[in-house]
Amino acid sequence: MASYSELMAQAQALMAQAEQARKDELASVIADIKAKMKEYGITVADLGAAGGTRKAGKAKSAAKYRGPNGELWAGGPGRKPEWVKAVLASGKSIEDFRI
Known part of the structure; x- marks a missing residue:
């Protein structure tokens, strides 16, 4: 049995x-998506990724860290996600997960 x-x-x-x-x-994958968008005349706005789809309030920060299972975190103030707490508790550096 492995350790x-x-x-x-x-x-x-x-x-x-x-x-x-x-x-x-x-x-x-990106090329395929672009080809399908062109074929069907889909714009980025159609996908809801642009054009003010966010509610008024604070803007979302870009992710700076990716967790062991693909979780994303911007690293801002406030409560840390559970995966970040687990990483830190295990003695690892959060910098090992920087994107």
Whole structure:
């Protein structure tokens, strides 16, 4: 049976492998989306990503950290997400999860 540290090393290696696969596939996915948008005449505004779809109030900050399961966090003031608390409690640095 593998030890905890061996399993954690395997998990981290798999996460790195998955992130690389995501990056490798990203260009073709974006090209496919753009082609479908052009084919059907869809605009970014049609997708709700632009044009004032946010409610009045504070603007959402861009994510600065990605958690072990893909969770995103901007790193602003206020309560930390549970995954951030778990990372810090395990002795890891939040900087290891910077995007």
